[in-house]
Each structure stands twice: as C-alpha cells, then as structure tokens.
Amino acid sequence: MIPVLLIFIPLLAGVLTFFFRSEKAVRSWSLGISFVTMAVAVIGVTIFDEGSPLLTVNTPWLQTLGSSFFVRLDGLGKILTLLTAISFPVIFTSTWSTPYKRSNNFYALMLLGQAGLMGVFVAADALLFYFFWELALIPMYFIASIWGGEKRIRVTFKFFIYTFIGSVLMLIGILYLQSKTANHSFSIQAFNNLQLSLKEQSWLFWLFFIAFAIKMPIFPLHTWQPDTYEQSPTAATMVLSGVMVKMGLLGIIRWVMPVMPAAFHSWGDVAMSLSVIGIVYASLIAMRQDDLKRLIAFSSIAHIGLMNMALFSENISGVQGAILQMFNHGINIIGLWAIVEIIERKTGTRKMSELGGLAQKAPAMAVFFVVIALANIALPLTNSFPGEFLMFNSLLTAHTTRLYALLFTVFAGLGIILGAVYTLNMIRKTFYGETNTVTAGVTDLSLNEKIALSAVVILVIVIGVYPQLLLDITNNFSEMIANKDMFRKA
Amino acid sequence: MEKVGSGYADYFALIFFILCGVVLVSSFKSLLILFLGIEIISIPLYILTGSDKKNLRSNEASLKYFLLGSFSTGILLMGIALMYGSLGTFSTTGVNFLPEGTKPSVLLVAGMLMLFFAMSFKVSAVPFHFWTPDVYDGAPTVFTSFMATIVKAAVFIAFIRLFDESFGAMQSQWQLMVAVIITATLLVGNITAVFQQSVKRMLAYSSISQAGFMLFAVFAMNTDAKEGLILYAAAYSLATIGIFAVLNKLSDYSFDGFNGLAKEQPLLAGTAVVFLLSLAGIPLTAGFLSKFYMLKAALATGKFMWLVIFAVLMAAVSVFYYFRVIQAMYFKEPQKPIQVSASASFKTGLVIVALLIIILGINPGLLIRWLYF
Numbered sequence: 001m002i003p004v005l006l007i008f009i010p011l012l013a014g015v016l017t018f019f020f021r022s023e024k025a026v027r028s029w030s031l032g033i034s035f036v037t038m039a040v041a042v043i044g045v046t047i048f049d050e051g052s053p054l055l056t057v058n059t060p061w062l063q064t065l066g067s068s069f070f071v072r073l074d075g076l077g078k079i080l081t082l083l084t085a086i087s088f089p090v091i092f093t094s095t096w097s098t099p100y101k102r103s104n105n106f107y108a109l110m111l112l113g114q115a116g117l118m119g120v121f122v123a124a125d126a127l128l129f130y131f132f133w134e135l136a137l138i139p140m141y142f143i144a145s146i147w148g149g150e151k152r153i154r155v156t157f158k159f160f161i162y163t164f165i166g167s168v169l170m171l172i173g174i175l176y177l178q179s180k181t182a183n184h185s186f187s188i189q190a191f192n193n194l195q196l197s198l199k200e201q202s203w204l205f206w207l208f209f210i211a212f213a214i215k216m217p218i219f220p221l222h223t224w225q226p227d228t229y230e231q232s233p234t235a236a237t238m239v240l241s242g243v244m245v246k247m248g249l250l251g252i253i254r255w256v257m258p259v260m261p262a263a264f265h266s267w268g269d270v271a272m273s274l275s276v277i278g279i280v281y282a283s284l285i286a287m288r289q290d291d292l293k294r295l296i297a298f299s300s301i302a303h304i305g306l307m308n309m310a311l312f313s314e315n316i317s318g319v320q321g322a323i324l325q326m327f328n329h330g331i332n333i334i335g336l337w338a339i340v341e342i343i344e345r346k347t348g349t350r351k352m353s354e355l356g357g358l359a360q361k362a363p364a365m366a367v368f369f370v371v372i373a374l375a376n377i378a379l380p381l382t383n384s385f386p387g388e389f390l391m392f393n394s395l396l397t398a399h400t401t402r403l404y405a406l407l408f409t410v411f412a413g414l415g416i417i418l419g420a421v422y423t424l425n426m427i428r429k430t431f432y433g434e435t436n437t438v439t440a441g442v443t444d445l446s447l448n449e450k451i452a453l454s455a456v457v458i459l460v461i462v463i464g465v466y467p468q469l470l471l472d473i474t475n476n477f478s479e480m481i482a483n484k485d486m487f488r489k490a
Numbered sequence: 491m492e493k494v495g496s497g498y499a500d501y502f503a504l505i506f507f508i509l510c511g512v513v514l515v516s517s518f519k520s521l522l523i524l525f526l527g528i529e530i531i532s533i534p535l536y537i538l539t540g541s542d543k544k545n546l547r548s549n550e551a552s553l554k555y556f557l558l559g560s561f562s563t564g565i566l567l568m569g570i571a572l573m574y575g576s577l578g579t580f581s582t583t584g585v586n587f588l589p590e591g592t593k594p595s596v597l598l599v600a601g602m603l604m605l606f607f608a609m610s611f612k613v614s615a616v617p618f619h620f621w622t623p624d625v626y627d628g629a630p631t632v633f634t635s636f637m638a639t640i641v642k643a644a645v646f647i648a649f650i651r652l653f654d655e656s657f658g659a660m661q662s663q664w665q666l667m668v669a670v671i672i673t674a675t676l677l678v679g680n681i682t683a684v685f686q687q688s689v690k691r692m693l694a695y696s697s698i699s700q701a702g703f704m705l706f707a708v709f710a711m712n713t714d715a716k717e718g719l720i721l722y723a724a725a726y727s728l729a730t731i732g733i734f735a736v737l738n739k740l741s742d743y744s745f746d747g748f749n750g751l752a753k754e755q756p757l758l759a760g761t762a763v764v765f766l767l768s769l770a771g772i773p774l775t776a777g778f779l780s781k782f783y784m785l786k787a788a789l790a791t792g793k794f795m796w797l798v799i800f801a802v803l804m805a806a807v808s809v810f811y812y813f814r815v816i817q818a819m820y821f822k823e824p825q826k827p828i829q830v831s832a833s834a835s836f837k838t839g840l841v842i843v844a845l846l847i848i849i850l851g852i853n854p855g856l857l858i859r860w861l862y863f
Contacts, residue, residue, distance in 0.1 A: 064717070064855060065786075134773040145821045153821050157813065164809050168802035171782075175789050 001054045002044035003071040003122040006081055007115050007132075009037050010088075014111030020104040027096065030107040034088035037114070041085030045078045050476060062127070066184040070125040075477025076253060079323055079470060080121040083330045084243050086459070088114055094338035094452035095235045098345065100147055106235075113139035113239060120247050126174045126186040126255070130167070133247065137163055140240060144232040155227040162224045166211035170251075173207035176200075177259065191259045201263035208256050209271065215248030216304045218271075219278030229297035234341035237293070241300050241337070242330040249304070249326055252311055253319065257481055268312040269404060275305040275312070276411045283418035287425070292340045292350045295426060296333065299376070302415050303329050309412060310391035313398035313405075316482040321390025323474045324467060328375070328383040328460075335372040335456035339365060342449055343430070346442045352426065357435030362444040366431045368453040373427055375460045377420045383463035386471075388416070501541065504534035505636065512640060515648040520580045521570045524648060528566065528612065531641055532559050538636075539629040551628025558621045562611035569604030572597050582655045594660055602657055606664065609652065612645045613701045616674040623682075626694035634690070635734035638697050643723035646704050650719060653708055661711065668709045669794050675702030676804040683811045690743045692811055693733065696769065699808060700726055703784055703801065709794075710787035717858045718783025724857055725768055725776030725850060732765040732843045739830050748815055750824030757837050758830065759819045764844040768851070770812040771805050776850035781805065 013033040020026045048055050050073075061069040073081065088110070100106040116136030123129040137160070144156040174186070180200075181190040196204070214221045229237045257264055279302045286298035307325050310318040342365065343358070344350050359366035375382035395412060398405040445453070463470060507530060514527030536559065540552025574580060576597035594602075611618040626634045657664065679699030686692040704726075707719040736758050740747050752759035768777030788798050850857055 062854070064858065065782075131773045138767075138772065142820070145817065153817055157817070160813070161806065161810065165803070165806045168806055169799075172785070172789075172798060172802055175782075175786055179786075179789055 001057065002040060002048070003055065003073050003077070003081075003118075004057050005040050006037060006044070006085070006118045006122065007071070009033065009040065010111040010118065011115035014108045014115060017104055017108035017111060020107075023103045026104045026107050027092070030111060031089065031092045031096075033111060034085075034092055034114070037118075038085040038089055041081050044073055045082050045473065048073075050074055065127065065186075066178060067125055067127040067186045069128060070187055071119070071122040071128070072124040073122055075474035076250060076323060077122045078473050079327050080243075080246055080250060081118055083246070083327050084114060084117050084121065086455075087238065087242050087330060087334055090334055090338070090452045090455055091235050091238045093448050093455075095341060096448045097446065098233075098235070098341065100233075106143065106147060109139040109143050110235065110239070113143070117239075117243055117247070121250060124188045126178065126188070126191065128186075129255070130171060130174060133167055133170075136244065136247065137167075140236055140244065143236040144228065144240075147233040147236070149231040151227070152231045155224075155231045159224040159228040162214050162221070166214035166221075169207045170211035173204045176204060176207075188254070191255070194259065196260065196262075198262050198266065201260040202267065205256065205260050205263035205267055208251065208260075209267075212248040212251040212256070213274075215251070216245055216308060217248075217301065218274050218305065218308060219281060219301070220274070222278065222282070222301050225301060226294050226297040229300075230291065230293045234293075234337050234344075238334045238337045241297070242334040245300070245304055246326045246330065249307055249311070249322065252308070253323070253481060257311070264312075265314065268314065272309050272312045272398075272404075272408055275309045276408050276415075278302070278305040279309075279415035280411055280418070283415045283422070287418060287422045289422075290351050290353050292343070292352060292426065292430070293337075295352075295422060296336050296340065299419060299422065300329075300333060302419060303376075306388070306391060306412055306415065309408060310394050313394040314482070315394050315397055316478050317390045318394030318398075319478040319482050320471060320474060321387050321394055323478065324463075324470055325384065325387030325391060327470060328387050328463060331456055331459050331463075332372055332376045332384065335368070335453060335460075336376065338449070338452060338456070339369045339372070342445065347438050349438060352429040354436070354438050355430045356433040357431070357439055358442060359431040360435055361439060361442040364445050364450065368445075368457060369431065370427060371457050371460060372453075373423050375464070377423050378416065381461065381464045383460045383467070385464055386467035501538065501633075504538055507534045508636075508641065512644040516644050516651075518648065518651070519582055521573060521582060522580050524582075524652065525563075525566060525570055527648070528645070529563060531644070532563065535559075535633075535637060535641065538633040539625055541633065542630050545628075547628040548630065549628075551625045555621055555625045558611070562608045562618070565604050565611075566608035569601045569608060572601030572604065576601065582652065594663070599663065602660065602664065605652065606667070609645065609649045610671060613642060613649060613704070614698050615671050615701055615705060616678040616698065619675070619678070619698050622698055623691055623694040626697070627688070627691050631690070631734055631738040634694075635731050635738075638693075638734070639727035639730050642697070642701070643727055646701075646707070646719060646723060650708050650711070650716065654711055654716075658711065665709065665793075668705060669797050672702050672705045672709060672797065673800060675699065675705065676801060680804045680807045680811075684807065686811070687745065688743045689737060689745060689748065689815060692745075693730070693737075696808065696811065697730070699804065700769070702804075703781060706784040706788050706801070709797075710784075710791050712787055712790055714783055714790060715787035718780060718787055721776065721783055721850065721854050721857060722780035725780045725847065728843050728847050728850075729765040729768040729775075729777060732840060732847075733762060733769070735836070735840060735843075736762045736765070739832055739836075741829075745814055745818050746822075746825065748818035749822040751819040751830070754824075755830050755832060758832060758840065761840040761844040762819065763816055764847055766812045766815055768847045770809045774848060774851045776847045776854065779851055779854050 010033060017026060017030060044055065055073040058068055058070045061067060113136055116132050119132030120129060120136055123132055141156055141160045145152050148156060177191055178184060178186050180194055217225045229241060232240060282298045282301035286295050289295040289298060307322040310322040340350060375384050378384035378388040392409060395409045396405055511527045511530030514523055514530060518524040518527060536552055536556045539555050540549055542548035576595050614622040676699055679695050679702055683692050683695035683699065686695060704719060704722050707715040737743065768775035771777045771781040785798055
C-alpha cells in the first residue's frame, strides 16, 4: 500500500496542479503535497519491517506481456524514497521566493517527476521500472527546457538524447532477460534466478551499464551533465543531482549485481578504472571552474564515481557505504544548490571572481554554507564521513588484485584531497575577503530559507553522529546482495 | 476538408470506395481479391491526391503517384500470374501445400518476389519509397492523414496475411530479405527525416521509418508480431491523424511555424505532445508498447540481434526530429503571432484521440482482446 501511495499522491496531485490559477495557491498546494508524501514515506520506512504486506503490492497488469504492477519497499528502496520524500519539501521551501512564469505548470511537472522517481525506486518489475525511468525523465526535460538558462534548448536536448539512447539499450537487455525466464516474467525474482553464460552476461552487462553510466554519470559519458546542471533552473538541478543520479546507482545495485554477477565481477576492473579516471578528471576540472554551479556539478561527478567504485569492489561495506552515501550526497548537494540559488538571486551572478565577503553581509548563510560544504568533503561528524569511510574500507579489500585495489584507493583518495582544495577555495572566494559592489547590498537569509537549510544541517549532523540510523535499514538488503555467493556465481 | 475545393460530395464517395477496398484487402483468401482490393484503394487515392486542382504540387504528386502506383500494380499482377502458373490456383493457402523438403520452383520464387516488391511499394518501404514524400507533401493534408493511416494499416494487414498464409513455409527464403529491407527503411527514413525543414515532409519520412518498424511483424511472424501489428497500426494511425489535424490548422508547415504554439493554443500543443511522444515511442503511450511488441517479437526469433539494436538506435534518432516540434511549440518564441482558430468540437476530438493513445499505452489488452487475426 505504502509504495502505491508514494507514487500516486504526487502523480494525481501533479495532474491537478496543471489546472490551478493562483500562484500562491500553487505553491502552498505543492508544498503541502510534498509534506504529505514525506509523512507517508517516513511512516513506511520507520514503522514497517521488510516483508510487511503493507510494503508490497503485486497486481496483474499487461498480463499478455508477462508484466505485473509489482512494487516493493526493500532496504534500498526505503533509503531512496526517504531521500526523495525529504528533498521535495526542502526544494520547495528553499525556492519559495523564486518566481516562475506559469508556475502551475512548473510545480505540476515537479510533482510528476517526483512520482516517476518514486516509481523507479520501488519498482520490482523490469517493465514497470522502465516505464517510471522515462516518466521521471520527461518532466525534468520540460522543466529544464522551459525555465532554464540561455542555452537551455540545445543543452537539455543533449541530455535527453543521451539518456534516451541509454534507456533503449537497457530495454533490449530487459527484453532479452525476459525471453530467458522460465515463465516469461519481468519480475525481479525471475531475473535473479536466471543462470546465464558469461558471454550472455557480458552483453547484458554493457547494455545495462551504459544506460546507468549515462545517468550517474561515469566518465566518458558525463559530458551532458555540467551543461545541464548549469542551464537548468536550480530547483530542477536539485532534483537532477540530488535524487535523479541515484537512479543509475540503484539500477546497478538492483538490476545488475544480482542478475549478472559473473559479468559484474569480470568487468569490474574496467568499470572501476573508468570511475577513478572520472574522479581525478572531474576534480581537476572543478578546481579551474569559476562558475559555482559548474564547480558543484563537477564535484558531483567525482562523488558519484566513488560510490560506483564502492559497488564494484564487491563486498558488504562497499554496498552499505554506497547506499548510505547516496542518501548523504543527495542531502548535501541539495543544500549547496539552495545556497547557490540564493546567492544568484541576491547578487545576479554565480561567478566566484565577482563575489567575495558575503560572510560579513550574510553571516547565517555563511554558517550554513560552511557546514554543508564541509559535509561535502566528508569531515568527521558530518554525514559523509561514515559513508566515505565504509567505501574506502571496501576499496582496500576490493575483489580484484592487490595492486589494483591499492592503486584505485590511492587515486580515489587523491580525488578527496582535491575535493577539499576546491571546496575550501570556493568558500574563501565567495564568503571571505573584501566585499565589492556586487555583494555590498546583500541581505541575510529569509525565514523559509533558514528553515530549509536547518533541516539539511540537522540531517547532516544527526547522520554524521549516528549513521546506524540508516545503516540498520539497509543492513538486511546489503547482506542479501553481497552474500549468497553472488559475485562468483558463474 | 472544405478548404480543398468544390466537389465536396465526391470526396466522401471516393473515401467510401477506399474503405470498401480496405475491407477487401484485409480479408482476402484469394490473390485476385487482393489485387481487386488494392486497385479499389489506389485509384480513388490518385484522384484524392490531385484534388487540389489549382495547386501545381498537388497535380504533380497525383501524376507521380499514378505512374509509379500503376507500375507497381503491374508487378503485383505479374507476380500473381506467376504464382498461378506454378500452382494452378489463386487460393492463398496454395503454397502451404508444398510438400516438406521440396524446393519451391523458380516460378514460385519469382512470383513471391514480385508480390513482395509490390507490397513493399504500397507500404513505402525503402527502396520503393520515392513516391511517399512528394505525395504526402503535395496531397491536401486531410487526405495525407487518411493515406498515411487507414490505407497503410490495411495494406500492412494484407502484407502479413499474404506472407503468413501463403509463404509461411518458405520463411527461410525471405526472412533475410525482409531484414535488409527493414534496415534500409529505418536508415533512410530516419536519417532523411532529420534534415527536413517542413514538418509535413518530416512526417512523410517518419512514416517511412514507422513502416520499417511495422515490417518487423512480417519479419518475425509470430503471435506477438500479429498482436503487435494491430496495436502498432492503431497507435500509429491515432497519433498521425492527431498530428496532421493540428498541422492542418497552421498556415506555416515549417518547424518555425510551430514556434510558441503552446502559448496561443495550450490544448492543441498539449495534445500534439502526446501524439509526438507516441510516435517517438515514449512509455505510457500506445506508441511505446507497439514498438515494444515489435522488438519482443523480433527477439523471440532468436536471429538477427544486430537488427534489433539497430532499430532501437534508429528510434533514438527519431526522437531527435519529433522533439524538434515539441521544442518549437514550447521553448521558442514566435516570430510573428500565429493565428489559429479551433472550434470546441475539434478540440474535444483531439483530446479524445490523445486519451485513447494513453489508455492504449496503459492497457493494450482492450484492443488486442477484441481484434485479432
């Protein structure tokens, strides 16, 4: 019941939102709906155990094709629906005063996007998963293209074509897997029980991996990402980077690891190498950026790359760390974007070279920004620390040759150091130093912005101090994924 | 239709003649009936294409269509004659009496090839497609949409019936040939569509590429394929009728003519998005499930994996040109204000068509359970 509510509350509310007329009503309504969704998600995650009948729904749908409407909240789904459910109220609150033309359409598309994301995270049927995968993409494409920056049409179209090519390749993979199952079913259990040869698995691995790698994005398929993040309106960027990139990681964990374990193992080194190149490359580029949005976009590539590496190291701490970090990265980056949005609205620029001395004018904003930025570089007591600790732990004991494991760890660690360099540099250039004509007239945060950012900071610190809160939710799931001798099943 | 000219009543008569032909070609049991049906469809179509008498392009299209069309009919007839020569019957089940293990005679193979070419011409598969863009572009838009949907769907059903009932036993002989035709059709249709400046011409080329997808049904020839063809024909016809209806309301058929339509006519633009998404094969629309059926049917044959991968890449190319229209409608500002008048009944019609597409996209069983062959 719960997963169905999580999908259909935002879906129906989103369709209704198209018909709203008053701007004020649209905002309050969307915020209200996002809070309702959050309440449902929190109840679903905290009260019910995995396997509770309220968390699973399986009704017939498209029976001739072998598909059914099968949704389920497992450990991974719980964390990601929670992230989605928390993100939207934060996004709506922090961008409360950003004006949009035809705001009813904007908020309607945002809610539809949320429905799609929820669907992706809970779907336990491959065809359903594909449906929601596209349903999440299209509203975001429209938002980015209608309300985005100057070059929006070309940039978002590139984004769309990239993801679409990835998803049709995945569709072939799904169809092939379905034709191999005994009862021609799309359900996840049927896929998990398949015994495929290594050659078949390798083909399928690449069909799926390309789709997910585009979404995450993994080097060299990342070229859509910085432009799209830069050109999209910030609310859409928050959804894209905070929540949507997790679709790719979820895809790896749920649809690749258990279904084609042998190929996952044998291509692991390639995937890890690509990720580690991406980490170092993106970090180096981030150091040279002047635009705040682009800087955060590149830092996001590095962070996602690390999560992907942790998954491919094939052990339980890697899976646990990556899932924990998926949540943390979402929270942190939404906080960062929120502040960038506020800075841009107040000063009219995102260029670090034109900013400076904001801390004198807006001390509260500076405090929030510094806390979230430090969380982004995984300082102890912030939420990213336990996640990154687990992931590095997994890298050192990765399922590959000793030398590779060491090399991967060292280069990934280099990425972290570079991350600290550009993040601290960003803080210095924007918030400290002398004020100039651009920043002299800046006022401090308004109440709604303070509320949204406080929520982010509270999450940062609570999870930093007591990560067990989330780790307990995913424990069973990660064990199931990592054990069962899956990684060497031929 | 009033726009086209005088002789309003004649058009309806001609359309009813065509519908009679449609019934014949989709239910034939004898090759002669097939021939009759195709002729009954074609001759009124030649006239309808040229019905815009004052327009030079309409005249040219009509003449071109007539010359090429009668040539292909000639080939069809020749094929039927050869078949009769080798089998001594017009019945479509004749070839299936071919004893196991015997090779079909040269006459029979030649006849089959000619039938195949003639049918390929009618569904505008590459390399028999040269008439399509000119005819679609030249004909009045109402008749283009009729030609691109109902007529095409009917001919496809005839195509698959012919090759299933008559040549089913010879599948190994023609499967590769169909695969090659599909590849060429998808390639030429999609790539040429990308470079078009006029939406109407783009739709003509896109209809060629859609035909490529429908040919998968002939290629695979299993239950999924037949169910899929019904769905595909329905999905494609609904979306094409819808998009041509919107196009018909505009004065400027180029991509720029669509600029800013979303502001002037949000409903027209909104439904046009549904039609385009369906043509592009995005989930939740009937277009997705029909493409899905086709791919599934083709994968089930277990051969030609490359063909399937090629087809989906071409589907990604098609997104490129369909989305250009969406971009123009929603993200661009009009250079000059567009004046579009649409009556309430017209809008209701569009909404119904769009809803049908979405309903079929969620529950195709509604259609497939009723219609089968």
